[in-house]
Every structure is written in C-alpha cells, then in structure tokens.
Amino acid sequence: SQTIHQWPATLVQPVGSPLSLECTVEGTSNPNLYWYRQAAGRGLQLLFYSVGIGQISSEVPQNLSASRPQDRQFILSSKKLLLSDSGFYLCAWGQNTEAFFGQGTRLTVV
Amino acid sequence: GQQLNQSPQSMFIQEGEDVSMNCTSSSIFNTWLWYKQDPGEGPVLLIALYKAGELTSNGRLTAQFGITRKDSFLNISASIPSDVGIYFCAGPDNYGQNFVFGPGTRLSVLP
Numbered sequence: 001s002q003t004i005h006q007w008p009a010t011l012v013q014p015v016g017s018p019l020s021l022e023c024t025v026e027g028t029s030n031p032n033l034y035w036y037r038q039a040a041g042r043g044l045q046l047l048f049y050s051v052g053i054g055q056i057s058s059e060v061p062q063n064l065s066a067s068r069p070q071d072r073q074f075i076l077s078s079k080k081l082l083l084s085d086s087g088f089y090l091c092a093w094g095q096n097t098e099a100f101f102g103q104g105t106r107l108t109v110v
Numbered sequence: 111g112q113q114l115n116q117s118p119q120s121m122f123i124q125e126g127e128d129v130s131m132n133c134t135s136s137s138i139f140n141t142w143l144w145y146k147q148d149p150g151e152g153p154v155l156l157i158a159l160y161k162a163g164e165l166t167s168n169g170r171l172t173a174q175f176g177i178t179r180k181d182s183f184l185n186i187s188a189s190i191p192s193d194v195g196i197y198f199c200a201g202p203d204n205y206g207q208n209f210v211f212g213p214g215t216r217l218s219v220l221p
Contacts, residue, residue, distance in 0.1 A: 096202065101145075
C-alpha cells in the first residue's frame with residue numbers, strides 16, 4: 001500500500017534562516033506531488049505541484065521554492081524565512097482522481 | 111478557475127444528532143472527494159464518488175454525487191465527539207493535475 005512521510009512534524013525557525021521540509025512517498029511510482037499551506041482555521045492553499053522529476057509548477061509568488069530530485073521525493077525550501085511563512089505545511093500525492101496527505105509540518109517563524 | 115463552495119461554514123451540534131453539509135460548484139466535476147481534518151493533522155480521505163447520482167457510505171458517513179455533477183452532500187449520522195474537525199470537499203481540476211478544495215466546514219460536537 002502507498003504511504004506518505006513528511007517531516008519534521010513541528011519546526012521553530014528564526015527570521016532569515018533557511019528552510020527545508022521533506023516529503024517522500026512509498027508504494028507508487030510517478031505520482032503527482034503537491035505542497036499546500038494552511039493558515040490557522042483556514043482552507044488549503046496550493047503552493048507547488050510536480051508531475052515528474054525536475055518538473056515544478058508554482059501557484060503563487062512567494063519566498064519559497066520546491067524541488068523534486070527523485071520520483072518520490074518532494075522538498076520545500078526557503079533561503080531566508082519571513083514571519084509570514086509561518087503556517088501548517090502539507091505534502092500530498094495524487095494519481096488522477098484522489099489525493100492523499102502527509103501528517104503536516106507546523107512551522108513557526110520567530 | 112474552478113471553485114468549490116461549502117456550507118455551512120461552521121456548525122455546532124449536540125452529540126447524537128445527524129449532520130448534513132454540502133458542496134457546490136458552478137462547473138462540473140467528474141469526481142467528488144470528501145476529507146476530514148483533525149486538529150494538527152493532515153486531511154484524511156473519507157469518501158470518493160465517481161458517478162453522477164452515486165450514493166456511498168463509510169460507516170456513519172454517507173455522501174452523494176449530485177446528478178448535475180455540480181454538487182455533493184455529506185451526511186453524518188448519530189454524531190460522536192471524535193467527529194469534530196474540518197470537512198473538506200474536493201475534486202480533480204479539468205486538467206487532471208491539480209485538485210480543487212472547498213474552504214471547509216468546521217464541525218463542533220457538544221456533549
């Protein structure tokens with residue numbers, strides 16, 4: 001069966017520090033991969049998606065970037081975090097008609 | 111672009127009551143997905159609907175794919191405290207690469 005791993009679960013980072021969140025999927029090949037951000041009590045905002053290795057599409061301009069170095073690995077990065085980058089980050093994978101989420105990373109920028 | 115609307119935005123119910131929420135769109139969806147998100151967790155897929163008019167159950171949950179393909183309903187029977195959370199509807203976009211999510215319905219269950 002397919003599983004998705006996302007880490008770390010929580011992260012507190014100072015303003016201006018770099019960020020790297022990692023997501024890996026097991027049990028499937030060539031999945032579509034997604035990064036979402038969720039503000040407290042709000043809906044899901046799509047940040048990036050990828051349909052294949054090295055293929056990244058950005059949905060909103062921001063201080064973040066994404067990379068897909070391997071088929072089942074998706075990384076969310078920032079060179080210098082801003083206070084406004086705080087939030088709940090969710091990785092997901094999908095194939096055609098369904099999407100499945102990781103457990104999420106709570107990022108607090110201080 | 112495609113959008114999904116959910117109502118109600120939030121609801122407070124007594125334990126044991128039945129719950130009904132819906133999801134609507136101005137455009138057609140060929141698949142409807144219902145997710146539940148517990149606090150501090152990622153959304154979990156509850157029910158997937160693939161055919162107009164389809165009615166699918168998962169325990170106390172029942173969801174229906176509207177015949178116009180522009181809406182879907184989720185019902186929860188005999189609510190319990192662990193039903194608390196945010197319920198999202200979603201569907202694949204027209205290009206089949208992304209998913210459109212509704213803003214969610216926040217459910218609170220009072221003992």
